[in-house]
Amino acid sequence: MGQDILGMIMGLCGGLGLFLFGMKLMGEGLEMAAGNRLKNLVEKLTTNKYMGALVGLLVTAIIQSSSATTVMVVGFVNAGLMNLAQAVGVIMGANIGTTVTGVLIAFKLSTIAPIAIFLGVALLSFCRKNSHKHVGQIIAGFGILFMGMELMSESMEPLSQSEFFTGMMTSLGNPLLGVLVGLVFTAIIQSSSASVGVLQALGAAGAITLPSAIYIIYGQNIGTCVTALLSSVGTNKVARRTAIVHLMFNIFGAVLFILITMLLPFEELIMSLAPNDPVVQISIVHVIFNIVTTAILLPLSNVLIKIACKVIPGEDKEKQGMCLSYLDSRILNTPPIAVAQVIKEVERMGAIATQNFQLSMEAMLDGDEQKIGQVEKNEELINFLNRGITEYLVKINGLDIEDADRVAVGALYHVINDWERVGDHAQNIAELAQLVVDGKANLSYRAVSEIKEMRDLVTDILQKSMAMFAKRSQDELLGREIDQIEERIDERTRQLRDNHIDRLNQGLCSATSGTVFMDLLTNLERIADHSTNIAFSMDDSLTGASIQLMSASAEK
Numbered sequence: 046m047g048q049d050i051l052g053m054i055m056g057l058c059g060g061l062g063l064f065l066f067g068m069k070l071m072g073e074g075l076e077m078a079a080g081n082r083l084k085n086l087v088e089k090l091t092t093n094k095y096m097g098a099l100v101g102l103l104v105t106a107i108i109q110s111s112s113a114t115t116v117m118v119v120g121f122v123n124a125g126l127m128n129l130a131q132a133v134g135v136i137m138g139a140n141i142g143t144t145v146t147g148v149l150i151a152f153k154l155s156t157i158a159p160i161a162i163f164l165g166v167a168l169l170s171f172c173r174k175n176s177h178k179h180v181g182q183i184i185a186g187f188g189i190l191f192m193g194m195e196l197m198s199e200s201m202e203p204l205s206q207s208e209f210f211t212g213m214m215t216s217l218g219n220p221l222l223g224v225l226v227g228l229v230f231t232a233i234i235q236s237s238s239a240s241v242g243v244l245q246a247l248g249a250a251g252a253i254t255l256p257s258a259i260y261i262i263y264g265q266n267i268g269t270c271v272t273a274l275l276s277s278v279g280t281n282k283v284a285r286r287t288a289i290v291h292l293m294f295n296i297f298g299a300v301l302f303i304l305i306t307m308l309l310p311f312e313e314l315i316m317s318l319a320p321n322d323p324v325v326q327i328s329i330v331h332v333i334f335n336i337v338t339t340a341i342l343l344p345l346s347n348v349l350i351k352i353a354c355k356v357i358p359g360e361d362k363e364k365q366g367m368c369l370s371y372l373d374s375r376i377l378n379t380p381p382i383a384v385a386q387v388i389k390e391v392e393r394m395g396a397i398a399t400q401n402f403q404l405s406m407e408a409m410l411d412g413d414e415q416k417i418g419q420v421e422k423n424e425e426l427i428n429f430l431n432r433g434i435t436e437y438l439v440k441i442n443g444l445d446i447e448d449a450d451r452v453a454v455g456a457l458y459h460v461i462n463d464w465e466r467v468g469d470h471a472q473n474i475a476e477l478a479q480l481v482v483d484g485k486a487n488l489s490y491r492a493v494s495e496i497k498e499m500r501d502l503v504t505d506i507l508q509k510s511m512a513m514f515a516k517r518s519q520d521e522l523l524g525r526e527i528d529q530i531e532e533r534i535d536e537r538t539r540q541l542r543d544n545h546i547d548r549l550n551q552g553l554c555s556a557t558s559g560t561v562f563m564d565l566l567t568n569l570e571r572i573a574d575h576s577t578n579i580a581f582s583m584d585d586s587l588t589g590a591s592i593q594l595m596s597a598s599a600e601k
Contacts, residue, residue, distance in 0.1 A: 049203065056200025060246070063193025065239055068146060071186025072109030076379065077447060078179040079107050094134035094346055098339065101138025111143035112235055112272035113378050115291055119276050120375030123284035129353070132287045133346040137294060140335040143269070144328070146190075146238040150245050151328040154187075155195040161188030175448050190242075197246035205251035214257040220303050223257070227264025237269035241331050248323030255326045256312055262330050263299040270295055276375055282360070286353035293349055298338035367429040372437050380444045384453060387437055391460055392515065394430040395579070397423055398467040399507050402572060405474035406500045409565070410493065414482045420475040427468035434461050453517075456582045460514070463575040463582075467507075470568040470575075477561050477568075486561040489548070495541050496562075499569045502537070506530045506573050510580035517583045527580045534573045538566050 105114045118135050121127040127135075165185025172178050204210045217223040231240040244261060247253040270292040277288035305311050315333075319325035342349065371389040376382055401423045408416040434457075441454055480486040488496070509527050513520055542563065549559050 053200050053203060057197055060193045060195070060197030060200055061239075061243060063189050063196060064242055064246075065193070065234070065236070067186045067188070067190030067193055068109055068236070068239060068242075069186070071183050071190060072107075072113075073445065074179045074182030074186055075107045075109065076381065077445065078176065078183065079381065094130060094343060097131050097134025098138035098141075098343055101135035101140075102142040103138075104135075105139040105142025106145045108379060109146060109238060110236060111139040112237070112269055114139040114142070115270075115273040115288075116276040116375050117379050117382065119273055119280060119284045119287050120373035120378075122287045123280040123373050123375070129283055129286055129290070129350050130346065133290050133349060134343065136287070136291045137339045137343050137346075140266070140294065141332075141339055143238050144332045144335055147241045147245065147328040147331045149187075150191075150194060150242055151325045153324065155191045158188040158191035158195065161185065162192065163188075194242060194246055194249075197243065198249040201247055201250035201252050204247075210252065214253050217253075217257045217261060220260045220307065223260025224264035224267070224299060224303070227261035227266075228268040229264075230261075231265040231268025232271040235269075235272045237265045240265045240268065241327065245324045245327050248327055251323075253323065255316055255323055255330070258323065258327055259306055259312060259315075259330055260303065262327065262334065263302055266295045266331075266334060267292070267299055282357050286350070286357050289353045289356050290346075290349050293352060294338065294342055297342060298334055301338065301341075302334055367426060369430070369433045369437075372433070374440075377440055377444065380441065380446045381450065383437075383441055383444070384446065384450045387434060387441065387457065388453070388517075390430065390434055390437075391457055391464070392511070394427060394434065394461060394464050395467075395511055395514070397430070398427055398464045398471065399511065401427070401468055401471040402474070402503070402507065405471045405478060406496075408475055409478035409481060410496065410500075412478075412482050414479070417475045417479055417482070420472055424468050424472045427465060431461055431465045453583065460579055460582045463578045466575050467572050470572045473568045474565060477565055480557070480561055486558040488558060488562065491548075492545070492558075492562055495544070496565060499534070499537060499541070499566065502530060502534050503569050503573050503576075506534065506576045510576040513580040514583060524581065527577060531573055531577050534570060538570045541566055 101114060101118075104117075105111050108114060115136055118127065118132045118139075122129065122132050161184050165181045165183070165188055168181025169178050169185060172181060217226060227240065230243075231237050234240055241262065244253065244258050244265070248255075248258065270288070273288045273291050277285045302311075315326050315329055318329060369390060370393055371386045373386075376386055401420050404416045404420050404423070407413055408420065438454055438457055438461075442451070446454070477486075481488065506527060509523060509530070513523050513527065516523075545559060545562050545566075
């Protein structure tokens with residue numbers, strides 16, 4: 046008897062392990078196969094909560110975890126990329142998306158699981174392209190999930206003959222006890238999809254019926270909130286409110302359906318839809334719970350937001366000083382989106398570096414000492430972003446990402462270095478401007494005119510380079526324009542140096558002023574070089590070696 050129990054426990058644990066691993070493998074494969082499409086889905090989020098719900102549903106169906114979607118949303122809100130109204134819609138959609146796994150299980154595809162595993166592993170082993178490997182991962186994960194489901198069901202079949210276990214399951218028909226069991230179990234394994242799958246395995250083994258399972262399902266939906274609540278610890282108030290809204294959504298749904306189950310013939314209706322099939326019955330209840338709750342609460346999302354603001358009152362202080370605007374460690378759980386977010390942060394760094402160039406030139410030409418101070422302050426932020434983005438890129442590199450994303454990440458290391466160098470050169474110009482402001486150097490009318498010409502050329506190449514970078518690929522026409530401007534800058538730099546040497550020889554310029562002018566030309570030329578590197582950094586055909594060559598050329 047003891048050996049039978051031990052064997053059953055081992056079978057259950059092994060089956061659950063395979064089920065969880067299969068679900069994770071399939072979810073990650075779907076996520077990687079979706080790639081840019083997943084990024085585009087999230088980027089389409091608008092203030093329209095219904096669109097947000099649709100996005101939440103689709104993203105969760107792809108990554109196979111409402112908990113992961115909610116954690117990602119908490120990260121977005123904490124990073125200031127999504128407001129609470131948008132987040133509520135996504136979370137509600139995610140609750141519907143999480144029912145996909147249960148629906149798949151209800152189709153009882155266990156017989157084809159071994160074939161799916163064989164095909165999936167074959168693709169993973171023999172295909173070189175990552176896109177084919179991701180398909181193999183999806184198929185293998187699908188097979189392993191159902192293999193785990195079958196193993197759990199087989200190991201639990203003896204329980205259906207146990208009077209003790211049958212009595213215990215019957216007691217779960219008590220609403221409070223059933224909800225508590227579902228909540229605790231889901232909180233432990235941190236996946237409502239997985240806990241519903243275990244419940245379906247019990248149903249397939251004949252160890253549990255819908256009257257005993259129905260309240261557990263309601264508890265499972267509350268238990269899935271634990272992951273998001275834990276993830277919200279240490280975040281800003283809006284992110285914590287997001288987790289609270291998720292909790293309120295599921296508590297409301299649980300209370301509503303407990304009342305419906307107790308007062309109306311809800312169980313009888315579900316059992317009539319799928320007679321003698323607890324697996325399908327459990328899936329139907331899970332789907333109806335989330336669809337009905339979403340249909341009721343989505344139009345009332347503003348009420349949930351007001352309650353969440355009462356639970357967590359006050360306003361967050363605006364982000365000031367050194368901070369990453371688009372990055373949050375929670376977003377790393379979804380690599381394709383993490384890559385998209387780090388590109389946005391790099392664009393922000395570029396905008397600050399470009400602003401610093403403009404400020405430094407205004408300080409030089411207008412003698413505005415206040416702008417020199419702004420340059421110094423911005424330079425500290427640029428250095429902070431350089432460190433923060435680099436650390437984030439290192440973390441992304443450790444994840445399983447698409448080949449194209451890995452190439453992009455490799456290029457971004459060089460891009461942030463180029464932007465940091467643009468910031469350094471802008472600071473150099475500000476230091477030269479300080480000499481002019483202090484009266485230690487004086488630029489002639491002709492020198493000022495020449496500097497303005499160079500400033501306009503460098504401004505043009507910076508703007509076009511940022512536009513090229515934003516396209517994420519090479520624009521042939523824009524690329525030619527950038528090359529032409531760089532050639533023009535190099536040519537004019539040589540000409541202006543010769544002109545200035547003539548002025549020095551004629552005694553029209555002091556040695557200090559001459560040094561300021563020549564150093565200024567050098568800094569402007571190097572800013573243009575780094576801008577060109579940035580422009581061509583995201584070219585699909587660019588190799589790591591060519592990027593390094595370009596970066597090295599800027600330092601000459």
